[in-house]
Amino acid sequence: MAVDKAVKLDKFMEGVTARNPGEFEFHQAVHEVAIDIIPYIANKPIYKDLRILERMTEPDRIISFRVVWEDDAGEIRVNRGFRVQQNNAIGPYKGGIRFHPSVNQSVLKFLAFEQVFKNSLTGLPMGGAKGGANFDPKGRSDSEVMRFCQTFMMELHRHIGPNTDVPAGDIGVGSREVGYLFGQYKRLVNRFEGVLTGKALDFGGSQVRTEATGYGAVYMMEEMLSHHGEHIDGRSCLISGSGNVALYCAEKLIALGGKVLTLADSSGFIYAKDGLTKDQVDWVKDLKNGRRGRIQEVSKEFGLKYYKGKKPWGIAGELAFPCATQNEIDGSDAETLVKNGVRAICEGANMPTTPEAVRVFSAASGVLHAPAKAANAGGVAVSGLEMSQNSLRLQWTEAEVDLRLREIVKKIHDECVEHGARKGKQVDYFKGANIAGFTKVANAMLAYGVM
Secondary structure (H helix, E strand, C coil): CHHHHHHHHHHHHHHHHHCCCCHHHHHHHHHHHHHHHHHCCCCHHHHHHHHHHHHHEEEEEEEEEEEEECCCCCCCEEEEEEEEEECCCCEEEEEEECCCCCCCHHHHHHHHHHHHHHHHHHHHCCEEEEEEEEECCCCCHHHCCCCCCHHHHHHHHHEEECCCCCEECCEEEEHHHHHHHHHHHHHCCCCCCCCCCCHHHHHHHCCCCCCCHHHHHHHHHHHHHHHHCCCCCEEEEEEEECCCCHHHHHHHHHHHCCCCCCECCCCCECCCCCCHHHHHHHHHHHHHHHHCCHHHHHHHHHHHEEEEEHHHCCCCCCEECCCCCCCCCCCCHHHHHHHHHCCCCEEECCEEEHHHHHHHHHHCCCCCCCCHHHHHHHHHHHHHHHHHHHHCCCCCCHHHHHHHHHHHHHHCCCCCHHHEECCCCCCCCCCCCHHHHHHHHHHHHHHCCCC
């Protein structure tokens, strides 16, 4: 039976690879889902006969466009913009916009595919999409970023809307970029409507949106540990990254009694053997969001150890939060974490563990591992709540939004347990998240017929 499942999986992936040559990130994301869904639908012919999984892996549409803009020196620059609208079976397309040199069609297709499952898990009516450009805002002036965003929106506005597709921020797209994008959209369509989330509170944003992904990852870790009779208080924590996800993950961990040992960026990581304080994390927020500096400056300011060009996974820690980028934990990193006694991994970034790392964690006795589609769904959950507030023309309090976020994360965890339960209290969180996310979307697709 296991051989038969492996043959079916290999045959399915051969088709995906043939239709999407060279798109390795997308292949990885699909394989991570298919490994659980193909056995799940084996005795459910309605999903098999109507090729629901095959249809899910094919985007509804991919929009690619040229973005031409002028830098401060008067030089003409050319970038490429994208929007991958993957699936809108359960609601308007929803997913971030990423500005980074690594952006290409494969990366965005993997992110959009993941977003379908993630949004489904929240229980909110949102389909999945992702977009962006191979533009790097680092080192660019505010006026250059503004001109790029305005030109990018000149094309994107044709394909989005509050009931069609609602983008948000992502890597390289923070409050500054969202403001420029929303302002241009409003000017082009002559309407004030909730077409972007992650907006400032002054013009339709939601409380807790900036914090949501980091907070949500911690809430997911809380739920996992609680299910196994444990808690965060007193645990040593490793965090990669130093963007909003990492910093608000650190903030919430400290508030719950966790001991945050590391933060990182692409240049290296800092190590605080006694744990970072909230004041130190606040200083890093100002460094990254205000002065746009490098993590090494933190070590100089507070006398912390700095590891140039290294990842934090060699430090001994009980709880790991990869919050930087895809595939940042490889098989060797995973083996080191397990050897050092890691208890749980909660993915703050999208697909931050390689397939080899996933296998290492899965084979390790007693290691809990929450995939990104479940662990970092807090961000899109609060984006969905921002959409609701925009539709109602009101704004909920910070306490109200945080309570709703906690409830959504608990629901996600409970669904992972329902579909991924093993013997005793052990849970296969990857299997649980994949099946729970798949079922809702699949049933909606069935209801629409063949289309």
